[in-house]
Amino acid sequence: MMRFLNICVIAGLVFAAAYVYRIKFESTRQAERVAKLRMEIRREHDAIAALRAEWSKLDNPARIQELAERHLALKPIDARQFDRLDRLPERPPVLVPPDAADPIGVLIENPEIAEVPTSSVRAQGGKR
Amino acid sequence: MGAADIQATEAARAPWHRRLSATLLYGRNIDRPAKAKARIGLAIVAFALGYAVIGGRLVMFAAVPESHMSRRAGGTDAVATARPDILDRNGEILAIDVRMPSLFAEPHRIIDVDEAVELLTAVMPDLEVAELRERLSSKRRFVWLKREITPKQRTEIHRLGLPGIGFMHENKRIYPNGAGVSHLIGHVNIDNQGIAGIEKWLDGRGLADLHMAGLATDRLQQPVELAVDLRVQHALRDELNKAREKYKAKAAAGLVTDARTGEIVAMVSVPDYDPNNPREALDPTRINRLTTGVFEMGSTFKALTVAMALDSGKVSLNSSFDARVPLQYGRFTIHDYHAQRRVLTVPEIFTYSSNIGTARMALSLGVEHHKWFLRKLGQLDRLRTELPESAEPLVPKRWGELNTVTIAFGHGLSVAPLQAMMANAALFNGGYLIPPTFRKRSEQEAMQLATRVIKSETSEKMRYLMRLNVEKGTATRADVQGYYVGGKTGTSEKVINGRYSKTKVLNSFTALLPADQPRYLLLVMLDEPQGIAETHNFATSGWNTAPTAAAVIARIAPLLGIQPRFELPSADRLILASAKESR
Numbered sequence: 001m002m003r004f005l006n007i008c009v010i011a012g013l014v015f016a017a018a019y020v021y022r023i024k025f026e027s028t029r030q031a032e033r034v035a036k037l038r039m040e041i042r043r044e045h046d047a048i049a050a051l052r053a054e055w056s057k058l059d060n061p062a063r064i065q066e067l068a069e070r071h072l073a074l075k076p077i078d079a080r081q082f083d084r085l086d087r088l089p090e091r092p093p094v095l096v097p098p099d100a101a102d103p104i105g106v107l108i109e110n111p112e113i114a115e116v117p118t119s120s121v122r123a124q125g126g127k128r
Numbered sequence: 129m130g131a132a133d134i135q136a137t138e139a140a141r142a143p144w145h146r147r148l149s150a151t152l153l154y155g156r157n158i159d160r161p162a163k164a165k166a167r168i169g170l171a172i173v174a175f176a177l178g179y180a181v182i183g184g185r186l187v188m189f190a191a192v193p194e195s196h197m198s199r200r201a202g203g204t205d206a207v208a209t210a211r212p213d214i215l216d217r218n219g220e221i222l223a224i225d226v227r228m229p230s231l232f233a234e235p236h237r238i239i240d241v242d243e244a245v246e247l248l249t250a251v252m253p254d255l256e257v258a259e260l261r262e263r264l265s266s267k268r269r270f271v272w273l274k275r276e277i278t279p280k281q282r283t284e285i286h287r288l289g290l291p292g293i294g295f296m297h298e299n300k301r302i303y304p305n306g307a308g309v310s311h312l313i314g315h316v317n318i319d320n321q322g323i324a325g326i327e328k329w330l331d332g333r334g335l336a337d338l339h340m341a342g343l344a345t346d347r348l349q350q351p352v353e354l355a356v357d358l359r360v361q362h363a364l365r366d367e368l369n370k371a372r373e374k375y376k377a378k379a380a381a382g383l384v385t386d387a388r389t390g391e392i393v394a395m396v397s398v399p400d401y402d403p404n405n406p407r408e409a410l411d412p413t414r415i416n417r418l419t420t421g422v423f424e425m426g427s428t429f430k431a432l433t434v435a436m437a438l439d440s441g442k443v444s445l446n447s448s449f450d451a452r453v454p455l456q457y458g459r460f461t462i463h464d465y466h467a468q469r470r471v472l473t474v475p476e477i478f479t480y481s482s483n484i485g486t487a488r489m490a491l492s493l494g495v496e497h498h499k500w501f502l503r504k505l506g507q508l509d510r511l512r513t514e515l516p517e518s519a520e521p522l523v524p525k526r527w528g529e530l531n532t533v534t535i536a537f538g539h540g541l542s543v544a545p546l547q548a549m550m551a552n553a554a555l556f557n558g559g560y561l562i563p564p565t566f567r568k569r570s571e572q573e574a575m576q577l578a579t580r581v582i583k584s585e586t587s588e589k590m591r592y593l594m595r596l597n598v599e600k601g602t603a604t605r606a607d608v609q610g611y612y613v614g615g616k617t618g619t620s621e622k623v624i625n626g627r628y629s630k631t632k633v634l635n636s637f638t639a640l641l642p643a644d645q646p647r648y649l650l651l652v653m654l655d656e657p658q659g660i661a662e663t664h665n666f667a668t669s670g671w672n673t674a675p676t677a678a679a680v681i682a683r684i685a686p687l688l689g690i691q692p693r694f695e696l697p698s699a700d701r702l703i704l705a706s707a708k709e710s711r
Contacts (some may be wrong), residue, residue, distance in 0.1 A: 046227045048228075049225060049226055049227075050226050052177055052221060052224060053221065053224045053226050053302045053304050054304075056220060056221040056224075056304040056305070057302075057304035057305075060218075060304060060305050060308065060362075061305075061308070061358060061359055061362035061363075062304070062305070062306070062362055062366070063310060065362070065366065076682070076683060077686055078682075078684070079608065079609055079610030079611060079686075079692035080609070080610065080683065080692070080694075082610075082686070082692050083689075084404070084692065
């Protein structure tokens with residue numbers, strides 16, 4: 001009885017030792033991985049910072065203004081070019097149903113819709 | 129039979145020499161099994177304690193996440209410590225840290241100094257040979273060879289395989305917008321410590337202590353958001369540079385503040401410097417004129433005098449003052465630039481910018497009242513903001529009636545322009561004096577800091593006067609269609625060799641945007657502008673700073689989200705009428 005107990009205890013000890021070794025090995029590996037990932041994150045942060053710095057350097061208003069003046073025909077906006085949303089004209093009538101297979105064909109078949117004046121205000125009561 | 133008896137009989141049976149040794153070791157009549165039991169018990173306790181300590185330590189390791197223990201490992205990291213990013217009010221980057229390798233040497237580990245010098249200068253020709261040799265042969269344990277080298281140079285030097293030469297990664301502060309925001313954010317030294325502007329303020333907030341403890345190496349610090357708007361800042365700077373060139377001025381400065389929160393939305397003082405190259409900042413012509421310089425603000429100061437008079441209740445908009453003859457005071461004579469030679473009402477005094485009228489207005493209230501009012505508006509004490517640079521106003525030591533006469537129209541008292549703008553904002557925003565700030569601030573926060581300095585009706589009248597001045601006063605050239613601008617011109621003669629110069633002037637212009645419900649205040653200053661053909665050789669404020677302000681407003685108003693309104697009635701109908709209604 002006593003001998004059996006001893007064998008059991010020894011077996012348990014060996015098993016525990018092996019298990020602890022495994023855990024330790026695994027934890028070392030995980031710790032290394034954590035360190036590596038942390039390093040990578042840090043490197044990514046640095047890269048992001050460098051790119052952000054570069055982006056804001058390229059996005060700098062002084063530089064954009066210089067490029068715009070050199071390459072674009074745009075002019076600074078005038079106060080008269082602003083307007084309120086409720087003074088926006090109505091959407092022009094759609095001449096051709098959007099799902100028509102051949103829009104030009106529809107126009108030729110119904111010559112009367114081509115007569116619609118191309119004003120930005122749609123005719124009174126005209127739906128669509 | 130007890131154990132002791134057995135032992136005793138056993139001991140008695142043992143041979144004599146054993147009995148002797150037993151007596152010497154344990155003493156006679158000792159109960160050995162009991163003693164052994166006690167010893168085993170002691171051993172159990174000792175071991176249990178040992179395991180308990182180990183177990184406890186394990187729990188501690190498991191519970192505390194590995195923190196700074198592993199962070200120390202990277203020895204080649206971070207000498208110059210990290211600083212938080214600085215963003216503008218829309219999240220655009222004003223300053224950011226980028227990691228750069230730096231080259232160092234440990235002279236005691238270098239084998240052949242000559243070879244090292246030769247190879248290093250081959251890779252980096254800009255290294256000084258003599259200095260490099262001296263550094264490498266020094267007795268010190270550690271010397272910097274070059275801070276901030278390029279990644280390419282780094283790999284090349286790495287390939288040389290020199291012993292005793294190494295790299296450290298350091299944080300380098302980058303200002304992507306260059307000179308655009310220089311005076312505002314300041315700059316750092318080579319060790320990434322703030323030495324001017326907001327950067328220095330950041331250090332003062334405890335960042336310096338973190339640096340000392342070596343803890344601020346992480347870039348995961350909360351970014352700092354400022355009130356400045358990069359687009360407005362750029363537009364203002366661009367227009368000021370144009371104006372400075374056009375009117376051949378020595379310097380120009382501009383400021384945009386939110387009248388209701390005290391936030392500084394843009395602050396420019398040209399000539400400025402590139403914070404990436406801090407050496408430029410040492411040039412005395414490049415100082416920040418808005419906070420570190422004090423100036424006699426000239427006629428823009430009249431707004432304060434008029435507000436004081438209106439607020440006292442003794443003067444109303446219909447009161448009139450005699451401006452028929454120049455005001456004699458001792459050996460001084462006060463003239464008007466736009467002399468009308470008649471009795472002027474208060475609005476006329478403001479729109480003709482009458483020195484005589486404002487002087488008489490201030491005199492009618494007395495010296496003490498004048499002093500008290502200016503102190504209430506913070507014009508006599510040093511204004512402190514986040515910026516470490518600030519200037520004390522130059523207040524006359526003995527303030528007599530003559531001082532009141534001149535200060536009434538902005539001569540004889542020098543204040544920092546930022547300070548004057550703080551007072552101006554209080555005149556127009558309903559009467560609240562709000563300390564200016566470079567950080568974001570909400571209206572509620574501003575209201576907690578605000579102190580009421582004038583009545584809201586007085587503020588209403590001041591807005592009317594400002595708008596009237598643009599409609600038919602000295603500031604007509606500052607009008608921008610659609611934005612209902614109000615403004616006041618100011619031309620102050622500079623003191624050259626102790627006398628007021630007739631040719632060298634400092635022009636300023638304060639604008640109110642829009643005048644009926646002020647949201648923003650703009651200040652434009654030109655130092656010694658020259659008369660040019662386009663301005664008929666006039667160099668007064670209405671001819672140069674007013675049109676500059678108009679150009680600035682036309683550009684910044686859309687950026688600030690101010691809706692253009694057309695067909696608005698004139699000032700006396702829009703502002704004054706609403707003032708009467710509300711009463």
